Amino acid sequence: MTFSVTDLVVGRGDAALVRGLSFSLDRGERVALVGPSGVGKTTALRAMAWLDDPLGGSLELDGQTPMSMGAPAWRRRVLLVAQRATFFGGCVREELARPFGYRSATGxxxxxxxxxxxxxxxxxxxxxxxxxxxxxxxxxxVALARALLLEPAVLLLDEPTSALDEASAERVEAQLADRAFVLVSHQAAQRERLSARPIVLEPHA
Structure with missing residues (x-):
């Protein structure tokens, strides 16, 4: 598995927040996007998940782009776990099962x-x-459990433990062992524990 981000440009409207973001991940590797609030970390994650259109650059997973793979399949393989989860009602069991009822489900x-x-x-x-x-x-x-059940190639994690106590955060970190991911976390100690290579995003005027 190889996930490649090349010269990615993301922003709001025509205003670029992140320019020239490039890195690659192989199986089990991880990076952390680091920078001040508002610099575009979450915006970059959303672009990598093909939830928002990037302003420039390219994304590839094992030689395929979001366009060649198709958006639904890409979003299952390069999967965003947002800081605030979106659920559609019902119980936890139903929420975990929901993605498997979509036409793009693989099992x-x-x-x-x-x-x-x-x-x-x-x-x-x-x-x-x-x-x-x-x-x-x-x-x-629950959102992380739902994501892990889909067995994505790459997880995009936006502050995945921001609302957790220490014991619960440790459980989450244990589930991320040996997985490839792009992390946004304000906790430097967490980034170090997870061996996430830092990529510093600088503010643009």
Missing amino acids: PFDADAARSQLDALGLAHKWDAPCEQLSEGERQR
């Missing part, structure tokens, strides 16, 4: 694997809990 929902993933994140007791009753930290962990 059936495995309830046993889903239960195991929840257990690893300390949420086994939330299997049938209504999503609307989850705390912010529980929502973050």
Whole structure:
């Protein structure tokens, strides 16, 4: 697996926030986007996930671009876990199963694997809990469980433990072992624990 970002330019409207972002990841490698608030870290993640159009540059996963792969397939392989998860109602079990009902799904929902993933994140007791009753930290962990069940090639993680206590954050970090990801985290210690190579984004006028 090789994920390549080449001369990526992202911004809001025609105003560039990030220019010339380039790096590559092989299996199990990880980088962290570092910089002040508002510099474009989240915007860059969204562009890598093909949720927002970049202003320039290119993205490739194993030689395929988002255009050649198709947006739904790309977003499953290069998967964004947002800081604030979006759920569509129902219980945790239904939310974990939801992506497997889409036409782009590559396999059936495995309830046993889903239960195991929840257990690893300390949420086994939330299997049938209504999503609307989850705390912010529980929502973050359910969103990560949902992402991991899809087995993406690359995870794009936007402050994945911002609402978690230390013990829950450790559970999350354990689930990221040996995975390729691009991380945004304000915690320098976390970036070091996860061996994420820093890429500093500089503000542009």
